[in-house]
Amino acid sequence: MRKLREMLDKADINQFRFWTQIFFFALFIYGGWWALNWSERLPVFACAFVQDRCGSCYLLGLQHQMTAPVSRMFSLAGLGILTGFLTFLIWFVLLNKAWCGYACPLGTLQDWITKIRSGIGVRRSQYSETGFKRLKRIKYALLILLILIPLAIGNTIFGSGLSHEFEIPFCMICPGRTVLPIFNADFSQLMIDFSTSTKMILTALGMAVTGGFFVGAFVKKRFFCLFCPMSALQYLLSRLSVLRLVKDGGKCTRCNNCVQVCDVGIRQIAENMEKGDILQDDCMLCLKCVAACPENDCLQLKFLNIPVFRSTDTGFFCRMEKKERGI
Amino acid sequence: MASEEQSRMAQSIRMHLAMETEDVLGRISMDEAPQAMGYFYRKLRQFFQQPEGLGHFDKPGIGTFCAQVPLELIEAAGARPVRLCMAAGIWDQAGGELLPAKSCSVVKAMAGMAASQLFFSGVCAVVAPTTCDGKKKCADLIETMGIAVHRLEMPPSKLSRAARNYWRESVETFMAQLQGWTKQKITRKSLHTAIHRRLMATEQFRRLCRLQTKGVLRAVDYFLVTQTGFFDDVEAWTLALSDLCAELEARVAEGRGIEKQNRPRMLLTGSPVLFPNIKVPLWIEQAGGPIVTDELCSATDMFHDAPAYDETCLHDMVSALCDRYLSPCVCACLSPNPDRIRKMISLCRQARVDGVVYQTFSGCLSYAMERNAVAKALADEKLPLLYIETDAGFEDQGQLSTRIDAFIESVQAKRRNF
Numbered sequence A: 001m002r003k004l005r006e007m008l009d010k011a012d013i014n015q016f017r018f019w020t021q022i023f024f025f026a027l028f029i030y031g032g033w034w035a036l037n038w039s040e041r042l043p044v045f046a047c048a049f050v051q052d053r054c055g056s057c058y059l060l061g062l063q064h065q066m067t068a069p070v071s072r073m074f075s076l077a078g079l080g081i082l083t084g085f086l087t088f089l090i091w092f093v094l095l096n097k098a099w100c101g102y103a104c105p106l107g108t109l110q111d112w113i114t115k116i117r118s119g120i121g122v123r124r125s126q127y128s129e130t131g132f133k134r135l136k137r138i139k140y141a142l143l144i145l146l147i148l149i150p151l152a153i154g155n156t157i158f159g160s161g162l163s164h165e166f167e168i169p170f171c172m173i174c175p176g177r178t179v180l181p182i183f184n185a186d187f188s189q190l191m192i193d194f195s196t197s198t199k200m201i202l203t204a205l206g207m208a209v210t211g212g213f214f215v216g217a218f219v220k221k222r223f224f225c226l227f228c229p230m231s232a233l234q235y236l237l238s239r240l241s242v243l244r245l246v247k248d249g250g251k252c253t254r255c256n257n258c259v260q261v262c263d264v265g266i267r268q269i270a271e272n273m274e275k276g277d278i279l280q281d282d283c284m285l286c287l288k289c290v291a292a293c294p295e296n297d298c299l300q301l302k303f304l305n306i307p308v309f310r311s312t313d314t315g316f317f318c319r320m321e322k323k324e325r326g327i
Numbered sequence B: 001m002a003s004e005e006q007s008r009m010a011q012s013i014r015m016h017l018a019m020e021t022e023d024v025l026g027r028i029s030m031d032e033a034p035q036a037m038g039y040f041y042r043k044l045r046q047f048f049q050q051p052e053g054l055g056h057f058d059k060p061g062i063g064t065f066c067a068q069v070p071l072e073l074i075e076a077a078g079a080r081p082v083r084l085c086m087a088a089g090i091w092d093q094a095g096g097e098l099l100p101a102k103s104c105s106v107v108k109a110m111a112g113m114a115a116s117q118l119f120f121s122g123v124c125a126v127v128a129p130t131t132c133d134g135k136k137k138c139a140d141l142i143e144t145m146g147i148a149v150h151r152l153e154m155p156p157s158k159l160s161r162a163a164r165n166y167w168r169e170s171v172e173t174f175m176a177q178l179q180g181w182t183k184q185k186i187t188r189k190s191l192h193t194a195i196h197r198r199l200m201a202t203e204q205f206r207r208l209c210r211l212q213t214k215g216v217l218r219a220v221d222y223f224l225v226t227q228t229g230f231f232d233d234v235e236a237w238t239l240a241l242s243d244l245c246a247e248l249e250a251r252v253a254e255g256r257g258i259e260k261q262n263r264p265r266m267l268l269t270g271s272p273v274l275f276p277n278i279k280v281p282l283w284i285e286q287a288g289g290p291i292v293t294d295e296l297c298s299a300t301d302m303f304h305d306a307p308a309y310d311e312t313c314l315h316d317m318v319s320a321l322c323d324r325y326l327s328p329c330v331c332a333c334l335s336p337n338p339d340r341i342r343k344m345i346s347l348c349r350q351a352r353v354d355g356v357v358y359q360t361f362s363g364c365l366s367y368a369m370e371r372n373a374v375a376k377a378l379a380d381e382k383l384p385l386l387y388i389e390t391d392a393g394f395e396d397q398g399q400l401s402t403r404i405d406a407f408i409e410s411v412q413a414k415r416r417n418f
């Protein structure tokens, strides 16, 4: 048991994450080859437009369900919505936001782009602290819109019902739809649909977002995640999860190492000395901060209250030495 | 004529300094000393008795004040940092001619050191962070003596965004100045190496601290180790440190030296312990209270922290260094300074401390002013505190050691009653 603890303390979390991400990427993009089908309610962008996927993103189903008239939602259809949500919740509760850091194929893709960037020696750019705070709100707006717009189809919100072309508004602009099928050699989503003007606008927007996705991910780490409505939904529910990131403020020296290594630049992790549950909006539970914290047990990842990974002095130096050898 | 007088003065100060060092080192009994301590005694002797030996280091020396100068940058620029905070009584006296008598011993000693031109033979420039008023004015004074001084501008607080940006810019200016001095560029590679070296040193220092909490190393020895770290080559220091740790670990394994564990365990805080002024730790230990941990800018505050970064590019490494030297800093010159008390309490809990000794140099206002807040926080933790005001030199021995004895006795009595 002590051996295991020691091994975990010294674990190279970045490497572990790298391989886990590859595993999930393969699963979500090629899992269909092995006739795997997990669920249609996954809390990640396992995009439904990918032919050989093994599961798909909850947001697609949610948007579909929202197109029903409100009156129907309180009948049998409501049950469908509820079970859909509960399935999603069960998946989510298991891994919390680690879905973002370890499983989401779109997130993985961004991390690979980051690897290319740092590999060729281009330095990252960062948001100013105030800019960051403002941008954070966008994803909540998107979340609300992706529920409201479909609702306007089955219900008369704007006088008459909205066209069915708005059925899955978020998917139309999501880079998951355009980019991920490429890995199945399917380029069909990479185009602008001129059949109707609505479709044209939506697909054109989708293409623009896709371009922004690549450029953004090259300049900034996890650029797209800042706008991701799935991330917003997850954060709203993160309190329910059995996987928690906890901090013991009494042990923190405010060395700021955690902020330095955080891909999304979360300051609270160092600055908040009171809060035990330190998981923040935009955090993806990548655990880099835990790995970079040199104070014993200051930061911990707990599953059902059992520490799975914790910050240690020895682990910190072990990892930093490995880094030195890496250069 | 003036210069002749100056050199005569320097000569006399040097003699006194050599005597003072010998006197202090002579007070340390050698019976218990680990063999590996020999390295540190030797280095200190050499440093204080043949200071021109410094000039023999092959790299230019850059003098530093305080604990906020990013030493890695100096090393990456091909120079060698020498922290000039040292508190010899003879320098204190010499500095008294130059600064008001009420200034603190450290500041006077540093002025005196500069005036006697010791150490400056090998030091081509001085970096002074704008910490307390005394240090700032001391830097001004040193500059008038014809020594190149760079002021590393420090924000008065560390918590705000403005402070962080200010500090970052200040460190970048310092980098440019450094490269100008040494004519050597700080590269990604050189900085990475420098950081790595200091990281290894930190790792060993923490190892020593863990042993320290077991009470196996005398506090005086501990402070001689940290003092040597002020000027020694970091790799040589790390090596000597690891030898020392290995020897102490072997002692622990044999069960030697740990009997002190059950004596009243002390934490020392306040104004720094600076060689040759190691009297307070000396007396505390003589009174039978091992110092198991400390919150001093000459020891843990200087050597405990280590930077981390994700990508090894120059920009991110510099950014990590900026944070390393400002964010965990608990110097009393900061306002507000909530982390100092937090840190002290955390140390007390981790090292199971029984009592705290708070020393200030007379004239060190910032530390003296924080005393009440600290005392209150410690009282909440039910920890007794002894407050001592002192200066360089051994004149107050009688009075101080009596108070220390009584304090440790009372802590011991309290322990027994539990």
Ligand code: SF4
Pocket: A258, A261, A262, A263, A264, A265, A266, A269, A282, A283, A284, A285, A286, A287, A288, A289, A290
């Ligand atoms: S806060 Fe920690 S776990 Fe969350 S994204 Fe930042 S580094 Fe990763």
Ligand code: SF4
Pocket: A247, A251, A252, A253, A254, A255, A256, A257, A258, A259, A269, A270, A289, A292, A293, A294, A295, A298, A299, A311
């Ligand atoms: S790395 Fe750990 S000790 Fe440092 S600021 Fe973050 S939580 Fe605190």
